[in-house]
Amino acid sequence: MGSLWNKSLPKPGREFSWIVLITLVVALMSGCRGGTSVFPLKVFAIPGAQLAGTDQCSACHEDVAQRFKHSEHYRSLAVDEESSQRICESCHGAGSLHADKAAEERPETARFIFRENPDACFTCHLDIRARFSLPYRHPVSQGRVQCSSCHDIHGEKPTRRLWSSGQETCFQCHPEVRGPFVWEHEAVLEGCENCHFPHGSPRRKLLTQDGRNLCLKCHVTSGFPQIGTFNHRAALSATARCVDCHTRIHGSNFSRALLSQ
Ligand code: HEC
Ligand code: HEC
Ligand code: HEC
Ligand code: HEC
Ligand code: HEC
Ligand code: HEC
Ligand code: HEC
Numbered sequence: 001m002g003s004l005w006n007k008s009l010p011k012p013g014r015e016f017s018w019i020v021l022i023t024l025v026v027a028l029m030s031g032c033r034g035g036t037s038v039f040p041l042k043v044f045a046i047p048g049a050q051l052a053g054t055d056q057c058s059a060c061h062e063d064v065a066q067r068f069k070h071s072e073h074y075r076s077l078a079v080d081e082e083s084s085q086r087i088c089e090s091c092h093g094a095g096s097l098h099a100d101k102a103a104e105e106r107p108e109t110a111r112f113i114f115r116e117n118p119d120a121c122f123t124c125h126l127d128i129r130a131r132f133s134l135p136y137r138h139p140v141s142q143g144r145v146q147c148s149s150c151h152d153i154h155g156e157k158p159t160r161r162l163w164s165s166g167q168e169t170c171f172q173c174h175p176e177v178r179g180p181f182v183w184e185h186e187a188v189l190e191g192c193e194n195c196h197f198p199h200g201s202p203r204r205k206l207l208t209q210d211g212r213n214l215c216l217k218c219h220v221t222s223g224f225p226q227i228g229t230f231n232h233r234a235a236l237s238a239t240a241r242c243v244d245c246h247t248r249i250h251g252s253n254f255s256r257a258l259l260s261q
């Protein structure tokens with residue numbers, strides 16, 4: 001909030017506070033995200049197609065439309081009649097070609113609607129686009145992973161998946177990380193976010209921190225390089241990374257200390 005005040009302005013009096021308050025309320029009501037308003041909702045462009053409107057979509061996709069009414073997106077975006085009518089097509093793209101009665105007879109016209117395109121999401125989620133532009137990221141732009149691989153978009157629950165259930169999501173594609181192992185690493189049981197970003201990272205393997213820092217935030221001891229019962233003085237050369245030896249970082253069936261053999 002503090003950043004709203006331009007330092008060169010005089011300290012605001014009561015009248016000025018009201019102006020700021022009203023501006024804020026208007027900004028919030030108009031869905032101001034990072035300075036650009038998304039309202040009225042913009043329909044994601046599809047060549048040759050126009051807005052069909054949510055009423056039309058719902059007529060054929062009643063189950064989806066019903067579920068969607070409980071979602072975070074519906075709550076935040078369907079704020080008035082105009083936006084309610086545009087909301088499906090803000091993600092799926094203008095649907096007139098698809099919604100044409102012909103869709104029932106010729107399902108191939110369904111192709112005119114995007115099943116999923118991260119660019120449609122990025123029109124609003126600029127911060128997430130930035131994450132996916134980092135050097136290491138889940139390959140959504142190449143279509144190998146989709147936003148909906150991890151997020152329940154039409155879901156009744158808030159679309160943000162908590163990591164506890166998110167872990168199950170991760171295991172679908174990374175089964176080798178799933179235990180049970182004879183020797184688990186407690187940090188992994190607590191959650192992948194202890195060490196990985198979900199979207200993108202400046203560091204390899206989507207890691208949240210570099211080298212030893214990643215481990216030492218939890219394993220730091222006053223007697224370093226003594227870690228636990230083992231003195232690492234001989235083990236830790238200037239360049240040695242913890243994972244050079246503790247390679248079975250997600251758990252091991254052979255080594256209590258998660259070593260390679
Ligand atoms: C006249 C009925 C009808 C209307 C209106 C309609 N659809 Fe569809 N839709 C279909 C049919 C039929 C299919 C293809 C068969 C299926 O997967 O159910 C389909 C498929 C889809 C798909 C899946 C596409 C894919 O590649 O798997 C999406 C997304 C979709 N529709 C969204 C919408 C949206 C958004 C609207 C409103 C703009 C809309 N539909 C309006 C009948 C309709
Ligand atoms: C926030 C973006 C977003 C909005 C808003 C949205 N959808 Fe979707 N929809 C998606 C994504 C992503 C998928 C593909 C992943 C999936 O199946 O969950 C999808 C899939 C679909 C499908 C095909 C799969 C299925 O579940 O049957 C239909 C039909 C559909 N949407 C209809 C609609 C309708 C109708 C609305 C409006 C009431 C709507 N969508 C609003 C993002 C959205
Ligand atoms: C028209 C703008 C718009 C579009 C398009 C859009 N979103 Fe959102 N999204 C929002 C708003 C507004 C929220 C409410 C919470 C917030 O402000 O972050 C939200 C919330 C979310 C959340 C939950 C965040 C939280 O804090 O709980 C996820 C996940 C999400 N969107 C994913 C997607 C995906 C995936 C797509 C594309 C299929 C998409 N969104 C398309 C505007 C949009
Ligand atoms: C590999 C799984 C995965 C994929 C793929 C993914 N997300 Fe997420 N996303 C997450 C997780 C996990 C969180 C929760 C992060 C947290 O709470 O710390 C999250 C959080 C979010 C949020 C809430 C804001 C935030 O930064 O916490 C938004 C918005 C969002 N994702 C949008 C998207 C969009 C848009 C896409 C596709 C372009 C996408 N996500 C793809 C896992 C994923
Ligand atoms: C839909 C499948 C899918 C889901 C779900 C998924 N991932 Fe991934 N993940 C991938 C793909 C594909 C790659 C890229 C692998 C490559 O480039 O060889 C990847 C890469 C990674 C990498 C980097 C690996 C490397 O070799 O650079 C990490 C770490 C990772 N994912 C963690 C997660 C976490 C944590 C979750 C849950 C929040 C998750 N993944 C969910 C498919 C998925
Ligand atoms: C204690 C930190 C930590 C936690 C927690 C963690 N990881 Fe990792 N993970 C790593 C490190 C470090 C690497 C990279 C190892 C290396 O340098 O080769 C890695 C690599 C990966 C890779 C790449 C595969 C490979 O062998 O290179 C995937 C996929 C992955 N992690 C998924 C996950 C998933 C899913 C979770 C949650 C269930 C998770 N990780 C939890 C530290 C962690
Ligand atoms: C979020 C905190 C956290 C992070 C980050 C973390 N660990 Fe752990 N680790 C634990 C906890 C908790 C245990 C189990 C209790 C213990 O032995 O300290 C554990 C256990 C271990 C063990 C087995 C110790 C034993 O006696 O069984 C090794 C080896 C280990 N961690 C190495 C690492 C390495 C290497 C990294 C960095 C890639 C790392 N840890 C990152 C929390 C963490």
Ligand code: HEC
Pocket residue numbers: 212215216219227228229230232235236240241242243244245246257
């Ligand atoms: C050159 C190899 C090597 C490197 C590098 C290394 N370790 Fe170890 N670590 C070991 C060995 C060997 C053990 C003892 C195994 C045993 O007790 O059987 C051990 C034991 C541990 C233990 C378990 C201690 C206990 O109480 O039993 C933890 C935790 C640990 N290391 C963390 C780390 C962390 C954090 C780093 C990075 C700062 C690191 N290690 C770097 C080889 C290494």
